[in-house]
Amino acid sequence: MSSILITGASGFIGSFLVEEGLKQNFEVYAGVRKSSSHGYLQDKRIHFLEFDFSTREKVLATLEECKRNNLRFQYIVHNAGLTKAQKKEDFYNVNCRNTIHFIEALIESDMVPEKFLFISSLAAYGPGDPHSGEPVRNIHEPKPIELYGKSKLEAERYITSLKNFPWLIVRPTGVYGPKEKDYFVFFQTINRGMEPYIGFRKQVLTFIYVRDLVRLIYLALASAHVNKAWFVSDGNEYPSELFAAITKKALGKKTIRFTVPLFVVKAIATIGERVAGLWGAIPTLNTDKYNVLSSTNWRCEVEPLERDFGFKAEYDLEKGVHETLEWYKKEKWL
Numbered sequence: 001m002s003s004i005l006i007t008g009a010s011g012f013i014g015s016f017l018v019e020e021g022l023k024q025n026f027e028v029y030a031g032v033r034k035s036s037s038h039g040y041l042q043d044k045r046i047h048f049l050e051f052d053f054s055t056r057e058k059v060l061a062t063l064e065e066c067k068r069n070n071l072r073f074q075y076i077v078h079n080a081g082l083t084k085a086q087k088k089e090d091f092y093n094v095n096c097r098n099t100i101h102f103i104e105a106l107i108e109s110d111m112v113p114e115k116f117l118f119i120s121s122l123a124a125y126g127p128g129d130p131h132s133g134e135p136v137r138n139i140h141e142p143k144p145i146e147l148y149g150k151s152k153l154e155a156e157r158y159i160t161s162l163k164n165f166p167w168l169i170v171r172p173t174g175v176y177g178p179k180e181k182d183y184f185v186f187f188q189t190i191n192r193g194m195e196p197y198i199g200f201r202k203q204v205l206t207f208i209y210v211r212d213l214v215r216l217i218y219l220a221l222a223s224a225h226v227n228k229a230w231f232v233s234d235g236n237e238y239p240s241e242l243f244a245a246i247t248k249k250a251l252g253k254k255t256i257r258f259t260v261p262l263f264v265v266k267a268i269a270t271i272g273e274r275v276a277g278l279w280g281a282i283p284t285l286n287t288d289k290y291n292v293l294s295s296t297n298w299r300c301e302v303e304p305l306e307r308d309f310g311f312k313a314e315y316d317l318e319k320g321v322h323e324t325l326e327w328y329k330k331e332k333w334l
């Protein structure tokens with residue numbers, strides 16, 4: 001039986017990675033923190049390993065302990081990461097520095113797996129050209145527009161600089177599905193009868209349903225590919241109005257539509273950031289968020305997914321949103 005270690009197993013994507021690993025008969029090791037919830041990790045077959053990535057020595061101690069117990073991982077998916085942070089330095093520390101500690105400790109303990117897959121993000125490259133509307137491609141120069149994306153890009157740069165290390169990188173666009181908490185706020189807003197837009201420019205969004213992303217990740221691990229990176233989306237483009245329309249239809253809701261001009265959002269973000277900055281904190285609406293919200297082209301290439309894995313998403317937004325909303329309703333989130 002092949003073994004797989006999934007870090008950040010307690011989170012949204014991590015818990016789906018664990019579920020799929022068990023389904024595919026892997027020996028699944030859930031990498032968690034002492035403080036992590038086990039709420040989505042109830043299957044008795046899951047083995048738990050506590051990691052503290054804050055220093056290389058701490059990771060090394062855990063890996064040496066694994067070695068003493070004759071435990072080796074064929075595959076590692078390094079999924080632990082921060083998409084939101086309270087302090088600016090948290091992004092770099094968790095998404096980049098911790099990744100470096102982890103890999104250095106794997107090398108030092110001679111525990112390098114057959115494949116190490118890093119979950120980066122489309123944010124590492126930033127949005128595509130707003131004028132040409134061309135999708136972001138591997139051949140383009142990365143231009144992250146916020147700290148989150150920059151921290152993922154720095155981690156990628158470290159990983160891709162390694163010699164003789166079997167890395168793979170996936171860069172998903174927005175991932176949605178059951179258990180997810182950020183798009184949920186949008187679904188909740190529509191459910192309350194409000195349909196907000198930011199700015200008057202047309203925004204093109206892309207998405208990937210969590211089950212499709214997880215399926216792709218296991219295809220990548222099983223493939224012969226190594227030292228290669230892919231963007232991941234369902235291959236469709238969604239104007240922001242379509243996202244709202246699909247949600248409204250699925251919820252059977254009528255909404256009041258309103259637009260907040262970009263300059264207002266920018267003013268709130270800038271002032272909020274200055275005030276919160278006095279305490280070293282980041283407000284929910286900040287200039288990074290403004291940059292993301294005001295970018296109009298979030299397309300990314302998907303042809304390599306089809307070419308390398310024969311991958312086609314099984315879920316478009318309509319099917320995925322429907323399944324997601326059913327889950328939120330069942331769990332009484334909505």
Ligand SMILES: NC(=O)c1ccc[n+]([C@@H]2O[C@H](COP(=O)([O-])OP(=O)(O)OC[C@H]3O[C@@H](n4cnc5c(N)ncnc54)[C@H](OP(=O)(O)O)[C@@H]3O)[C@@H](O)[C@H]2O)c1
Pocket residue numbers: 007008009010011012013014032033035036037053078079080081082083094098119120121122171172173174175176
């Ligand atoms: N969701 C998206 O749209 C999206 C898009 C592209 C890429 N990604 C990437 O996908 C990965 C998973 O994201 P998600 O959406 O599933 O987020 P999530 O639900 O917040 O899960 C994040 C996971 O990372 C763990 N984690 C956070 N800080 C950590 C630390 N300092 N040390 C160890 N573990 C830590 C969390 O553990 P606790 O439970 O203990 O907090 C949790 O298990 C991230 O790397 C993210 O950047 C997400």
